[in-house]
Amino acid sequence: MTQSNNLVGSNINLVKSHNMRAILLSLLRDDKVSRVELAEKLSLSNTTITNLTSELLGQGIIVEERIETPEKPRRVGRPRRMLRLVPSARYAIGVHIGVGLFRVAITDLFAEIIYNEIEIFDLTTPPEDVINNIVQLIEETIKVCDVERERVIGVGVGASGLVNYEKGISVLAPRLGWENVPIQHLMEIQLDLPVCVDNNVRAMALAEAFFGDGRGVGVLAFVYGRIGVGSGIVVNGRVFRGSGAGAGEIGHTIVIPQGGDICTCGSTGCLETLLSEPVWIRYVEDLAAAHPDSLIAATLNLEDERTPIERIFSAARDGDELIQQFIEERACYLGIALANLVNVLNPELIILGGMLAQGSDLILPIAEAKMRETAFARLGENVQLKTTSFGWRAGVIGAAALALTTYFYKNVEVI
Numbered sequence: 001m002t003q004s005n006n007l008v009g010s011n012i013n014l015v016k017s018h019n020m021r022a023i024l025l026s027l028l029r030d031d032k033v034s035r036v037e038l039a040e041k042l043s044l045s046n047t048t049i050t051n052l053t054s055e056l057l058g059q060g061i062i063v064e065e066r067i068e069t070p071e072k073p074r075r076v077g078r079p080r081r082m083l084r085l086v087p088s089a090r091y092a093i094g095v096h097i098g099v100g101l102f103r104v105a106i107t108d109l110f111a112e113i114i115y116n117e118i119e120i121f122d123l124t125t126p127p128e129d130v131i132n133n134i135v136q137l138i139e140e141t142i143k144v145c146d147v148e149r150e151r152v153i154g155v156g157v158g159a160s161g162l163v164n165y166e167k168g169i170s171v172l173a174p175r176l177g178w179e180n181v182p183i184q185h186l187m188e189i190q191l192d193l194p195v196c197v198d199n200n201v202r203a204m205a206l207a208e209a210f211f212g213d214g215r216g217v218g219v220l221a222f223v224y225g226r227i228g229v230g231s232g233i234v235v236n237g238r239v240f241r242g243s244g245a246g247a248g249e250i251g252h253t254i255v256i257p258q259g260g261d262i263c264t265c266g267s268t269g270c271l272e273t274l275l276s277e278p279v280w281i282r283y284v285e286d287l288a289a290a291h292p293d294s295l296i297a298a299t300l301n302l303e304d305e306r307t308p309i310e311r312i313f314s315a316a317r318d319g320d321e322l323i324q325q326f327i328e329e330r331a332c333y334l335g336i337a338l339a340n341l342v343n344v345l346n347p348e349l350i351i352l353g354g355m356l357a358q359g360s361d362l363i364l365p366i367a368e369a370k371m372r373e374t375a376f377a378r379l380g381e382n383v384q385l386k387t388t389s390f391g392w393r394a395g396v397i398g399a400a401a402l403a404l405t406t407y408f409y410k411n412v413e414v415i
C-alpha cells in the first residue's frame, strides 16, 4: 500500500469492509464477545453489528454460544449470547523459503499449524523449478489434510532477501542466487488461489503482531538470525516496508567501522559478518582446531544428531570459556545494533528468532544489557526484549499470517 492510498475517498462497500475487519479482529483478540460488547467497543450501532454478524454466522465463520452468567443473578434465565470465531472455518497456506529449504504449512484462522512439510533444495536449482516444487507440495498438502479448496483463503510466501510485496517479486536474494523472481506470478498461474509474497522476517513480525506476543503492541520489531540477519517492523498492525523493499535490513548495520570482514553485500563490518550461523561455525571450527583438547573440539567431534550451532551453544552451557567469551563478544555487537534500532524506532517490544532464540539464554542477557546501556536516554529501558514463542515454526506461521492478514482479516470482501 502506498502513502497516497490514505487520501483515497471512501464508499459504502469500503465502510462495510472496514467494519467487518474490525469485528473479525475483535473476535480474534477477545475470543468471545457479545453483540452489545462489540457495538460498544467498535462504536457501531447494534443494527450494524447484528447485520454484519448475521452475515458471518451464515458463512460459518463465527458461531453463537449461550453462556450462563451466575455472577449476575438478575440475568439468570437470560443467558448471554456470545460470538466466537470458528478456527476451522477457513484455512491459509504458509510457505517459508529459506536458504536451501522450504516449508509448506496449512493453518487455521488462528495461524495454528494443522499440517506441515519441509523440503530441501540445492542452491543450483533454477528458481522456477523450486517454485514448481513448492506448488506441488501445496497441492499435496491440501490433499493430505482433506481440506475443501474453497475454504483455503490464499497462500502467503515469506522469502529470504529483498522482496517487493506489491509485485510479489523476490528482488534480490544473494544467498539463494535469486534476482527478480516473480514468485507470485509463477505460483498463481499454477494454483487456483491468490498468492502474496513478503520478506520472511517481515512475515514473522506480522505473525507476532496478530497471533503471538505482539498482540496489542503498537510498535514491534522481530530480529531473526540464521544464515543472515534481518528484521521486520510492525507499526499499529501494519508492516513497515519502507519506500522500496528494504526496511529492516539490520544485518547490514555497520558495527565495525574500520577493518571489519567483507559482507555478502559488498560492504565491510556489517552485523551479519559477526552474527550468523556460517560465520560462527567457521570461527568455532578454527578455534577448535587451534585448541584440540578443548570442550568445543570434543563437542564438534561427537557423532550425534545436533546441528553445529546447537553444539556451539551446548559447549558454552557446559562451561567452555573460549566459546562463552566468543558468544559474549558477538552478543554485545547485537546489543549495539538493537540500540540503534531502538533509537530510530522506539519500539515497545523486540522479539528475537532463529539462532538468537535457540541460544537466547547465552545471547539475550548480554545483548539486552548492551542495548539498554547504549540506547539514547531512557529509550532502552522501556523496550521489552524476548524470544519468539513460535520457535522453528516462526517462518511458516509468519507466511500464513501474511495470507490471513492480506485475504481474511484485512480485505474481508474476498470471503
Ligand SMILES: [Zn+2]
Pocket: 251, 252, 263, 264, 265, 266, 267, 270, 272
Ligand atoms: Zn552487509
